[in-house]
Amino acid sequence: MSNHVSLGWPAPAKLNLFLHVNHRREDGYHELQTLFQFIEHGDVLDFKVTESSALKLHSNIGDVVADNDNLILRAAKLLQKRSGTSQGAEIWLDKRLPMGGGIGGGSSDAATCLVALNALWKTGLSRIELAELGLSLGADVPVFIHGLSAFAEGVGEQFTPVSPKEYWYLVLVPDVHVSTAEIFQDPDLNRNTPKLDLNSLMSSQWQNDCQQLVVKRHPQVAKTLGWLIEYAPSRMTGTGACIFGEFELQQQAMDVLAKLPSDMTGFVAKGTNISPLELRLAQL
Ligand SMILES: C[C@@](CO)(OP(=O)(O)O)[C@H](O)COP(=O)(O)OP(=O)(O)OC[C@H]1O[C@@H](n2ccc(N)nc2=O)[C@H](O)[C@@H]1O
Numbered sequence: 001m002s003n004h005v006s007l008g009w010p011a012p013a014k015l016n017l018f019l020h021v022n023h024r025r026e027d028g029y030h031e032l033q034t035l036f037q038f039i040e041h042g043d044v045l046d047f048k049v050t051e052s053s054a055l056k057l058h059s060n061i062g063d064v065v066a067d068n069d070n071l072i073l074r075a076a077k078l079l080q081k082r083s084g085t086s087q088g089a090e091i092w093l094d095k096r097l098p099m100g101g102g103i104g105g106g107s108s109d110a111a112t113c114l115v116a117l118n119a120l121w122k123t124g125l126s127r128i129e130l131a132e133l134g135l136s137l138g139a140d141v142p143v144f145i146h147g148l149s150a151f152a153e154g155v156g157e158q159f160t161p162v163s164p165k166e167y168w169y170l171v172l173v174p175d176v177h178v179s180t181a182e183i184f185q186d187p188d189l190n191r192n193t194p195k196l197d198l199n200s201l202m203s204s205q206w207q208n209d210c211q212q213l214v215v216k217r218h219p220q221v222a223k224t225l226g227w228l229i230e231y232a233p234s235r236m237t238g239t240g241a242c243i244f245g246e247f248e249l250q251q252q253a254m255d256v257l258a259k260l261p262s263d264m265t266g267f268v269a270k271g272t273n274i275s276p277l278e279l280r281l282a283q284l
């Protein structure tokens, strides 16, 4: 086996351009209608295939996430089990995305790991099979595996590729952790938005049904949204806490970033309807 390290596998972030909560099911899960778009900003993973089945992760986040919980190692183990391969891997994670902010970094890492190792181990699973594996790790993993901006329904597992406008975004990261479970359990969540067909959704005004509640519960999110909305149409992604504003031009987003108060953080990135992971896969 060679010492070759396969470098530069991107794990991009996503934004939920809209997020509607339609219904709470008997099992407590919520049916959603949401529009995912990737952004050109994310974590980066490197992989070295090994002959022994051991899996080893090196990362720049230390032990913030225990190995047993890390979605990268959990994804690699699942693929080993499902494919029966005897190979292992050494994996390096360069974590650049804020964690738990609704931009999907953990899910994207898991998806990149499944797609990259399936190629490097030559385990030959189809995209659909990989997405099925990924779904057991989290509702947002399949869209990252398919790699195209998509409208998703159900609990996020049924989707249709769509091509929303690729704006430049200024993404602000409030220094607060919003628990997805807590938001979905909150009696005040607006969970009864009527389901609409895709055409009506694409042409209606986009909103995030979790935003009002998160803003009420977390003053830091309210303050961040209140600041950004003065400069651009802005909303929350996922169950928070990140807020994004949309701009026609990179320079406009950079100009607003330059005005950011010292107690706020953020970054500028372009929306893209094809995941950067697809481009890396095509280079193999
Ligand atoms: C709602 C989204 C939109 O992108 O939020 P973000 O995580 O991105 O903020 C995701 O689909 C989230 O997916 P994921 O982050 O995998 O959620 P999970 O860990 O599976 O769910 C955490 C908890 O939230 C609740 N939950 C989650 C998803 C859903 N459709 N209905 C729910 O009621 C459940 O109580 C679940 O136990």
Ligand SMILES: Nc1ncnc2c1ncn2[C@@H]1O[C@H](COP(=O)(O)OP(=O)(O)O)[C@@H](O)[C@H]1O
Pocket: 065, 069, 070, 071, 072, 098, 099, 100, 101, 102, 103, 104, 105, 106, 107, 108, 109, 110, 238, 240
């Ligand atoms: N590789 C990983 N990167 C980020 N978070 C991870 C990872 N593996 C497990 N996690 C766990 O998943 C949680 C949610 O991660 P993340 O995907 O960044 O948030 P969100 O779904 O809100 O965008 C983190 O708080 C962390 O405990």
